[in-house]
Amino acid sequence: GVYTVIVSNVAGEITSSPAVLSLTSLSMYAGLTIVGKVGGIYEIDGCNDLSVSNWTTLTNITLPSSPYLFIDTASPGYSKRFYRAVLLP
Numbered sequence: 001g002v003y004t005v006i007v008s009n010v011a012g013e014i015t016s017s018p019a020v021l022s023l024t025s026l027s028m029y030a031g032l033t034i035v036g037k038v039g040g041i042y043e044i045d046g047c048n049d050l051s052v053s054n055w056t057t058l059t060n061i062t063l064p065s066s067p068y069l070f071i072d073t074a075s076p077g078y079s080k081r082f083y084r085a086v087l088l089p
Helices: none
Strands: 006-009 012-015 030-034 041-047 056-062 068-072 082-087
Touching (some): 030 082
Antiparallel strands (some): 030 068, 041 082
16 A cells, blocks of 8 residues: 655654555464573474374574574475474483
């Protein structure tokens, strides 16, 4: 759509020139919140079908804070995705 902005203060107000706002693409990302030992190394696994239990390692992270939000940037390519975080020894 076409939008304008009105900015005002004690000196008055001014309206911006019209601007066109458009959305070219929208992606939804999935992930998980990890609550655990800060400094611990976690293996982040994903799978698409829990009945098969075929987990794939996505990455290993050293937990920088707890809770920590891990975002799977590959998730828009899957219709469903399950995750787990495993603390490594």
